[in-house]
Amino acid sequence: MPILEIKNLTKTFSNKKKAVDNLTLSIEAGDIFGFIGANGAGKTTTLKAVVGIHSFDEGEINIDGHSIKKDPLACKAVLAYIPDNPDLYEHLTGYQYIHFVADLYNVSTSQRAQAIKEYGDLFEMTPNLGNVISSYSHGMKQRTAIISALVHSPKLLILDEPFVGLDPKATFLLKQVIKECVSNGGAIFFSTHVLDVVEKLCNKVAVIKTGKLIASGPIEEIKGNQSLEAFFMEVES
């Protein structure tokens, strides 16, 4: 059974613009699934529909066998989402924020303590987690968002432009975390403009153009003999 199954997803905005048009794709456990497309192609809208932020007009989204429309809480309990610009509660400290998220996901004290220690140290955030988030830089907020997303060991990690704002070391560490999550039976679905990362990190890719899915599947099948960049430029032209 796929962890994420999107069937004929259609989302129209109030200005009648079709942001996503009849999109279908499926993500299995163990997949690192890259989602690429030009600005305004519908990537973020699709991700937001998957995590239950946006409603949608037609289609179905199932996560771990649950429908996001009929049983949104069961779906959200197994996923974690990090937006492109992680706006966190600025009045909380890093620790308070992570504990807040852990409480919402009903994470046990021991599990959260272990996760905070492990990922706090990994992302070199432990010395700063006691400070209020308003004093953090963009990269520190990003790392705090990543730690909070991992605190409940999600089966499906959904990331919107996860590498924007991260320094090279944090970027490397995030890639390691993604691989570790997948090796534990999870799946990753992320949007990005960095085609090089997709080519090296992902096993599957989907290309979206003006709301419509242009291509989807194993990365080698999609790009063939050419580079992903060359393939992308070809479908975008």
Add this chain to the structure above:
Amino acid sequence: MNRIYLLLRTQIINYFSLNEMKQSKNKKEMIIIVGLSLAMLLIFFCIYNVLTAQALARMGEQDLIPAYMVAVSSFATLILTMLRSNGILFGSRDMDMLLALPVKLHELISSKFLFMYLLNFIFSFLFMVSGGIVWIMHTPWDILQFALYFISIFFVPFIPMCLASFIGLLVVLASSHFKNRNIFSLIFSFAALGLIGYISYLGMHSGNNIEDLGAMLASQVTGLYPLSKLFLKHTVFPASVGLGIFIAISAFVFVLFIRLVSVKYDTLNALASTSSKYTAGGGAGIKKQSQFAALYKKEFGRFFNSYMAVLNTGLGVIMLSLFSICLLIMPLDRLGQYVGIEDMNGFLSTYAPILIAAMLSLSCPAASSISLEGKNIWILQSAPVSVRQILNSKLAVNLTLHGFAYLLAVASIMVRLKMNLFQNVSVLLIPIAYSVFTAVFGIALNKKYPNYAWGNEMIVVKQSLPVIVTNMVCMTTVALPVLLHWLLPVSIISLAWIIAVIIFIAAIIMYQRTCRATFI
């Protein structure tokens, strides 16, 4: 000038979310609600001013009308600007972006100040035009004086705005030295408001001569705002000269203030924007909590962390708490003297439930609590929490605030007043219905019309559609028993009970319907 206009226009579009309104799915519905609210506000102000002006004219004191209108609108401007100058003039989120643009600092400040001026001008306009028409109808024809009066409408907000911004600045400067500057900003702001109220009270009650009604009224009006003296008829110079002097002083003070602020604006703005840097210790010791407890604590922290939210939506609760403390520590007759009520025991025995309800209805943080999530809304939207749970946590914060003031008020009233059983039960139960209705109506409206794309908290805390409509509807439900009592031969408490039952049922229905949503 073009750049000031451009900045001002952008600010208006952004502040009132005009584009979002235009592109909204519920465009028609929104226009109707906004239109009706504005029309109600307009009618209410005009009727109030016309009736007040007519009352003065009936007493033969029509010459006092201009001074009265200037004094009241200036006082309103002073208080309203104090409540928001630190969000518009200083510390707004767009400042970093604007300071990087090729615009002169004084153009930037002028645009911010003009924006605040526009908001205040509406008040002055409503006061002065409606009162002015009554004044003209009862005054011998003097074109110069009338013309200067109407020209002065444009200048009336200047001095109170400068004064309020200056006080706001002092609050910023004083609180910037403290670790937790938000709390100190609030304390200083309330202290400043209290001081202004006290000075006005002293001014209005000094030198009163009860035998000369005209002199007493003139003394009270000019005591509230001394510059309004220039609108009274003088023997030393004609009234038109007084109006001319007022216009000149106002313009001079405004230009001077802008120039002075420009000199140190970047420093002052940086002080107003600085966030607290305190450390709250390590992660150890934080226990696992239920979803509701986590949301409630977060919401409570969010509310008290917002200077704007506490100052604006907590005003009713603070006023009720202060009144309750006064009731406890002061003799009843002395308190009656201060507020101008002879039989305080009799008055409060009848009106206490409505008084408490009115104060609670003024405080509705729930009406802006969903919008206040702003760009953080994704956290709740993507978390496995039901809409009901989120709404409950926000309602609980509202009801906790109400509960504090309510308990204090009920306790002080029951201890100090001699009331029968029915009156006691009324004081206990009627305000609860109003409190629940206020909170639920506010959150339901905010759920229907959220605004997450604000750049300044003031937009959602004070000027947003859910806040304005909630205040108006709740105050109408408070006024309804009083109005119906004038029209029908039914006691005011019985009417308050009927309204309380109706709004309580309405609150339950609204709550159930709002909680059915699957998206926040």
